[in-house]
Amino acid sequence: MQTRCMRNAPNKRGRQVSLRSGAPPTKNVALIQQMKDKIDSKKGREQYSKRSGCVEPVFANIAINKKINYFTLRGKTNVNAQWKMYCLVHNIEKLRNALQ
Incomplete structure (x- = not known):
């Protein structure tokens, strides 16, 4: 290609x-x-x-570790809401790890 x-x-x-x-x-x-x-x-x-030190690991964590490779909802509004939920889960995990 x-x-x-x-x-x-x-x-x-x-x-x-x-x-x-x-x-x-x-x-x-x-x-x-x-x-x-x-x-x-x-x-x-x-x-x-x-960039590789701050942005790409987030996408890798969401895609590989959490196995979230695709959106299950359709429509821009629903996909945006689902993406925000994925990011929320990622950030909560970071906070939890920081407190331990």
Whole structure:
């Protein structure tokens, strides 16, 4: 699948963002370029490197340890409520662990 998503072969460092060829130039092209510039800056790389330490473990805990891999409800309102419930359970567990 990488060959369909990436223009160049993946290297050890860096990210690629590409648009389908033939796509009409839009406001999104400028926004994508701004995001590339932001991530590639020194400050952007520093902030992005912290992501795996603060955000991704939460999703991994919810998905793997609690085995919550999908939403059982339908509709944006119901899914939002269910997601908030999952996050509430995660935060209560963190509080419990902090008190022990």
